[in-house]
Amino acid sequence: MTSSIRVGFIPLIDAAIPIAARECGFAEREGLQIELVRETSWANIRDKLIHGLFDASHMLAPLAVTTSLGIGNAKVPLSVPFGLNANGNCITLAARLYRALEEVLGHAPQGPRQSAQALKRVIERRKANGDPQITFGVVFPFSIHAIIVRHWLHLGGIDPYNDVQFQVVPPPFMVARLSEGDIEGCCVGEPWNSRAVESGAGSIVVFGSEISRCAPDKVLALRNETVADDSESIHRLLRAYQLAARWCQEPANHANLAHMLAQPQYLNVAPKTVLNALSGSLAVNRTEARSASDFLVFQGDGINRPDPRKARWLYAEIASGLRRPLDESQAQAAAAVFRPDVFDAATGNNALPESADPIGLKFGPAFQAGDLQSYVNGLTPASDRRENP
Amino acid sequence: MMDQPSILIIDQNHARAAIIQDGLREAGHANVRWLSETGNLLKQIAEIDPDVIIIDLESPNRDVLEQMFQVSRLVKRPVAMFVDQSDSASIREAMMAGVSAYVVDGLRKDRVKHILDMCVQRFDVFSRLTEELHEAKTALADRKVIERAKGILMEAKSLSEQEAYVLMRKTAMDQKRRLVAVARAIVMAQSMLK
Numbered sequence: 110m111t112s113s114i115r116v117g118f119i120p121l122i123d124a125a126i127p128i129a130a131r132e133c134g135f136a137e138r139e140g141l142q143i144e145l146v147r148e149t150s151w152a153n154i155r156d157k158l159i160h161g162l163f164d165a166s167h168m169l170a171p172l173a174v175t176t177s178l179g180i181g182n183a184k185v186p187l188s189v190p191f192g193l194n195a196n197g198n199c200i201t202l203a204a205r206l207y208r209a210l211e212e213v214l215g216h217a218p219q220g221p222r223q224s225a226q227a228l229k230r231v232i233e234r235r236k237a238n239g240d241p242q243i244t245f246g247v248v249f250p251f252s253i254h255a256i257i258v259r260h261w262l263h264l265g266g267i268d269p270y271n272d273v274q275f276q277v278v279p280p281p282f283m284v285a286r287l288s289e290g291d292i293e294g295c296c297v298g299e300p301w302n303s304r305a306v307e308s309g310a311g312s313i314v315v316f317g318s319e320i321s322r323c324a325p326d327k328v329l330a331l332r333n334e335t336v337a338d339d340s341e342s343i344h345r346l347l348r349a350y351q352l353a354a355r356w357c358q359e360p361a362n363h364a365n366l367a368h369m370l371a372q373p374q375y376l377n378v379a380p381k382t383v384l385n386a387l388s389g390s391l392a393v394n395r396t397e398a399r400s401a402s403d404f405l406v407f408q409g410d411g412i413n414r415p416d417p418r419k420a421r422w423l424y425a426e427i428a429s430g431l432r433r434p435l436d437e438s439q440a441q442a443a444a445a446v447f448r449p450d451v452f453d454a455a456t457g458n459n460a461l462p463e464s465a466d467p468i469g470l471k472f473g474p475a476f477q478a479g480d481l482q483s484y485v486n487g488l489t490p491a492s493d494r495r496e497n498p
Numbered sequence: 499m500m501d502q503p504s505i506l507i508i509d510q511n512h513a514r515a516a517i518i519q520d521g522l523r524e525a526g527h528a529n530v531r532w533l534s535e536t537g538n539l540l541k542q543i544a545e546i547d548p549d550v551i552i553i554d555l556e557s558p559n560r561d562v563l564e565q566m567f568q569v570s571r572l573v574k575r576p577v578a579m580f581v582d583q584s585d586s587a588s589i590r591e592a593m594m595a596g597v598s599a600y601v602v603d604g605l606r607k608d609r610v611k612h613i614l615d616m617c618v619q620r621f622d623v624f625s626r627l628t629e630e631l632h633e634a635k636t637a638l639a640d641r642k643v644i645e646r647a648k649g650i651l652m653e654a655k656s657l658s659e660q661e662a663y664v665l666m667r668k669t670a671m672d673q674k675r676r677l678v679a680v681a682r683a684i685v686m687a688q689s690m691l692k
Contacts, residue, residue, distance in 0.1 A: 150560040156598070160590045181564065250565050276540065277565040279558030291538050 112342045113142035117154050117166040120147055120376045121280075121298050122386050123194040123327045124167050125366060126407060130346075130353040132369050138352075139345040147374070150279065151249045159185040164335055165346065167193065170325035171251040174423045177446045178439055180431070181250065186442075188336045189420070190343065190451035191329040191350050192412045197386065197405035198254055198326070199302040200261055200315040203293045206231070206243065207312040207394070217397070221472070224314040225265025232272055246278035246286055246295035253317070253326045254296035256426045259488075260320050264472050266490045270432065287311045299386035299405075300378055312394035318403045322469025323410040325419050336451055347455035351413060358408040363387040411464050415447035418467040418478035425481040429488050435481050504529040505613060506548035508539070510557055514624045518552065521620040522613065540565065550610060551600040552617050555593065563600055588614070595621040640678040647681035650688050 118124040130136045131143040148154050151169055155176055158166045170189070177186045202210070210218050210227040218224035232243065247254040259269040267273065278286050280301045286292045288310040295305075296317075305311035317326075329350065336343055356362055367384035370376050376383065385391055389404025406412060424443035428435050452458060468476050474487025505527055509515040515532045522530045533542055539562045543551070553560055588611070592598060595618045601610050644666070651662040670680045 149556055149558045152560040152564050152598075153555050153593075156589070156593055160586060160593055162590070162593060249561050276538075277562045279561055281558055286538075 112140070112339075112345070113144060114164045114342055114346055115144045115146060115162075117146050117148050117157055117163040119149075119151065119154065119167060121167075121327075122300075122370060122376070122383055122405065123197055123298060124375070125357045125370060126191075126193050126350050126353045127167055127329075128370060128375055129357050129366065130349040133353065133356060135352040135356070136346070136349040139349045141342060141345040141349060143346070143349070145375075155182065158187070158330060158332065159183075161332070164339075165329060165331045165343075168328055168330040169249055169252050170328045170419075171253065171256070171423050171427055172249065173328055173330045174420055174443045174446055175251045175427060176330075178424070178442055180427065186333050187330045187446055188333050188448045188451065189328045189330050189415050189446050190336065190448045190455070191347055192325050192415055192419075193327040193329060193350075193354075193407070195323040195326055195406045195410065195412050196316070196318040196321075196403060198257060198296055198298045198317040199313045199391075200258060200294065200296050200317075201287070201302045201305050201311040201313050203287045203290065203311050204309060205290070206293045207314070210314075217394070218314060221261055221315045221319045222264055225261050225263075225267065227265075228262075229265040229267050232267060236272075242272065242274050243293045244274040244276050244291065246276055246283055246292040246297070248277070248280055248297055250277060251427055251430075253324055255430060256324070257315075257317050257320050258294075258296045259426075259430065260470070260473060261315055263488065263490050268490045284308060284310050299391075300376075300382040303382060303385060303391055306392050306394060309395070313391065313399075314393075316399070316401050316404055318401050320471060322403065322471065323406070323412060323464075324468050324470075325412075325415075325423065328415070336448070340451075340454075343451065344455035347452060351456055354408040354413050358406070360388070410469070411467060414449055414452050414458065416449065416463065416467045417444035417447045420444045420447040421478045421481060422468050422476055422484075425485050429485045435485060440481055502527060502529050503549035503609065503613070504531070504546070505550045505552065506530075506543065506546055507532045508534075508551060508553040508557060508559060508563075510534055510554065511624075514554070514621070517624050518617055518620045521616055525612075525616050527613065539563075549602050550613055552613070553598055553600070554621075555596045555598055560598065566600070592618050596625070597621045640681075643678055643685060644681045647684040650684055 116127050118127055127143065127145060131145060136143045146163065148157070151172055154166050154168055155172060157163045159176065173187050173189050175181050178184065209231045210224060213227045213230045214223065218227050245258050247258060255275060262269045262273065276292060278292060278295065280297050283295050283297050283301045284305045287295060287305055302313050306313060331343065357366055363384060367380040367387060370383050371378055371380040386405055389402055390398065390400035392398045420443045421440050424440050425435065466476065467478070470476060474484050476484050505522060507515050507518055507530065509532065512534070519530050519532060531546060539559050551563065553563060592614060597617050599610065599614045599617070647666060648659060648662045651657055651665060652659060657665065666680050667677060670677045
């Protein structure tokens with residue numbers, strides 16, 4: 110018997126798993142029909158999911174947590190039984206600000222520490238001159254993008270709450286806002302960073318993978334009652350997603366995947382642009398290209414099986430970003446959003462050996478899921494931050 | 499009236515925004531403004547400082563409004579989305595119509611509900627008009643293709659207009675296809691044989 114499921118998505122490269130699950134026939138093989146519905150905003154995704162217009166959705170991992178806790182909107186507990194990707198975002202600076210960093214250093218900034226420290230000097234100089242603060246564009250108030258920028262600023266000894274401003278800018282408007290100058294930096298996924306580089310509006314300074322190894326970016330989110338009431342369909346969906354994740358991660362399939370995602374009904378961009386992000390090889394400014402094998406990851410490193418410790422980390426980052434004190438009952442409610450039990454039941458997984466470090470932060474305080482307070486206490490600007498192994 | 503809420507419409511579609519504005523004015527809301535989605539939206543909203551914001555769901559700018567849930571240094575008054583858990587049906591209806599509303603703290607829910615209902619109605623009217631227009635355009639285009647195909651048949655087979663039409667209709671019925679599909683096939687074949 111074939112059942113059918115309605116899945117919302119935002120046209121981004123990290124929607125690869127739901128799209129491949131449908132297009133490669135992985136869902137069909139499981140006896141499941143996936144109907145994909147393209148959306149224009151994360152707020153629409155959230156509202157259509159919680160009001161039952163979608164059965165499931167591609168969602169920002171922090172948004173699944175805030176929706177479940179009732180932060181920023183009415184409280185509707187969600188379930189996340191599958192992680193869709195890690196990394197894939199960049200920090201890009203507007204051309205003028207990038208030149209200011211080069212001036213301070215006498216050369217192009219190399220690596221996140223050097224660029225953040227150079228930014229610190231530019232900010233101090235601007236403060237002394239009475240110039241306006243730098244504004245960073247991020248894709249949503251609760252996003253891995255905002256978290257990445259804060260970590261990077263901390264690395265340079267910059268206070269994200271007092272030294273700079275943040276503003277939500279939808280990805281399609283990011284490049285224009287960088288050129289107009291009302292944002293001077295941004296953190297966004299591909300193809301928008303490459304667009305900024307191509308048009309001369311900005312230069313990429315940091316890959317998200319340079320900040321953390323496997324922080325959760327997008328996830329599969331459902332209403333709790335959908336998971337409870339229709340577990341058979343959800344299990345089919347998860348099995349299809351698992352096959353799709355394996356297929357998407359395989360470099361030999363990247364050319365096919367790029368063509369699939371590039372189609373008008375999905376991302377509607379040139380296949381080459383998608384392929385660059387999949388292969389992790391990007392022009393970062395007009396003269397330089399860089400590549401990273403973990404630029405965007407769909408499988409491995411505990412990405413697909415949702416680890417409740419990751420949800421606790423997200424909660425700690427969200428509370429810290431809102432300057433709110435931690436609340437252990439909220440942390441527990443957040444942890445309950447990530448559902449390894451559903452993943453295991455669907456895939457027949459017998460508890461993978463858990464990695465010691467579920468986030469893989471490359472700088473800053475060590476993350477201990479059992480001691481969020483120490484972690485949050487360590488989230489401060491410091492120019493001598495320790496490097497994690 | 500002194501206590502009329504100021505209403506801001508954010509819509510990329512000029513015609514639809516005009517229809518909604520008219521509707522609200524007719525309902526006695528004089529204080530209505532409209533923004534299309536360009537530039538720094540948050541700054542423009544801060545300047546206007548509305549009590550109610552109506553936004554179309556096709557706009558990626560909805561995510562910009564989400565920032566106002568937090569204490570933004572730019573916006574004077576806290577803003578929340580008009581979501582009443584007890585009223586999921588009307589929210590669902592609004593989402594299906596393609597509209598969402600945000601309100602500042604302290605505004606009476608029933609008054610907002612009235613405004614939102616008004617907007618949902620107008621959104622529906624607009625999509626019906628758009629649909630009707632689309633249907634009319636399609637019908638006109640179909641008729642043009644059928645006329646051309648008829649002309650091609652009349653010339654190629656020396657048929658009268660009536661005979662050409664009957665032949666096409668019979669072919670369509672025999673093949674269980676729409677008349678316009680048969681007409682398109684004739685026009686295409688002719689352009690290839692030219």
